[in-house]
Amino acid sequence: MDTATFNTFLVVMAVTALIVFIALHFINAGYGMLFDKKWGASLSNRIGWIVMEAPVFIAMIFLWIFATDEYRFDPIRITFLVLFQIHYFQRSFIFPFLIKGNSRMPLSIVSMGIIFNLLNALMQGGWIFYISPLDYYTAEWFYSPQFIIGVIIFFAGMFINIQSDSIIRHLRKPGDRRHYIPQGARMGRIRYPHLVMGRSRIRLVDIRQPRPTVGGSLQAIQRRVRRRIYKRKTKKNNTLHLLTTWITNIPKNRPYCSLRLR
Numbered sequence: 001m002d003t004a005t006f007n008t009f010l011v012v013m014a015v016t017a018l019i020v021f022i023a024l025h026f027i028n029a030g031y032g033m034l035f036d037k038k039w040g041a042s043l044s045n046r047i048g049w050i051v052m053e054a055p056v057f058i059a060m061i062f063l064w065i066f067a068t069d070e071y072r073f074d075p076i077r078i079t080f081l082v083l084f085q086i087h088y089f090q091r092s093f094i095f096p097f098l099i100k101g102n103s104r105m106p107l108s109i110v111s112m113g114i115i116f117n118l119l120n121a122l123m124q125g126g127w128i129f130y131i132s133p134l135d136y137y138t139a140e141w142f143y144s145p146q147f148i149i150g151v152i153i154f155f156a157g158m159f160i161n162i163q164s165d166s167i168i169r170h171l172r173k174p175g176d177r178r179h180y181i182p183q184g185a186r187m188g189r190i191r192y193p194h195l196v197m198g199r200s201r202i203r204l205v206d207i208r209q210p211r212p213t214v215g216g217s218l219q220a221i222q223r224r225v226r227r228r229i230y231k232r233k234t235k236k237n238n239t240l241h242l243l244t245t246w247i248t249n250i251p252k253n254r255p256y257c258s259l260r261l262r
Contacts, residue, residue, distance in 0.1 A: 001126060001130065001131065003131055006126060006127070006131045009122075009123070010123065013119065013123065029109065030106050030109065031105060031106065031109055035103070035104065035105075035106070036106075039106035039108050039109065040106055040107060040108050041106070041107045042104040042105055042106045042107060043104065043105060043107060043110070044102075044104060044105075045096075045099055045101070045102075045103040045104060045105050046096045046097065046099050047096075048104075048105030048107075048109075048110045049091075049092075049095065049096035049099070049105070050092060050093070050096045051110055051114070052105075052109075052110045052113035052114055052117065053088060053091045053092035053096075053113070053117060054092040054093070055114050055117050055118055055121075056088050056092075056117035056118065056120055056121045057085060057088040057089060057092050057093075059117075059118055059121035059122070059125070060081065060084055060085060060088070060121045060124070060125050061085075063121060063122075063125030063126070063129055063130075064081055064125065064129060067129035067130065070134055071128075071129045071130070071134065072129065074134075074137065075139070075142075076137035076138075076139075076141050076142070077128050077129060077137060079142075080124075080128050081125075081128070083151070083154055084124060086158075087154075087158060090158070090162070095165060098165070098169060099169070100169050100172060101172065
């Protein structure tokens, strides 16, 4: 693959990511809380994660093995490989065995994950070991700001990722199969807690309970989930949906209308 072809490949991947981003606003990915049998055959969540994440770890090793000696034993490139493999080893062979519960993952989603991860390995390994000029990464890279800052961000992000996974795993008690949205530690403002994690206390909210909540973002998530479930179970028009939503949200301790007679 030459540089022009590789650049075209990157553009196609970026455009595909944009299309998928938009599509997921209209399609319920049948995973986790929104698991749906219409996505087809499924398998254990643990096995699904291993099957989905392991290919990128293995593919990166093969890309390194078949590279020329000049690329394969370059210190900077080996450092990039080690950092990449540390992350995916944790995601492929450690994280799946820490998952609690007996959730399942559609095989179709696993397949899409495999395809993306293989393409991801081709993007990363292809550039590092095949496309980039041999003298592109010199020894000075170890002292460059972009390398030092990048490594710090990498390990900080990995710590946040592992810590967030640990907090989410402990939301459920043994035998509990309900879905919870964590609150506190900035989780009320960010839908995916892997992005930012503090050390403050966590408050659990059962999204199946129709009681009022604190934080506009959590309320938005609850409304979106209820709206998606409603649309999936009924074929009635949106006018009726909005009307029923308005009626159900009227506080029970207040009258539906108040008239002042003179």
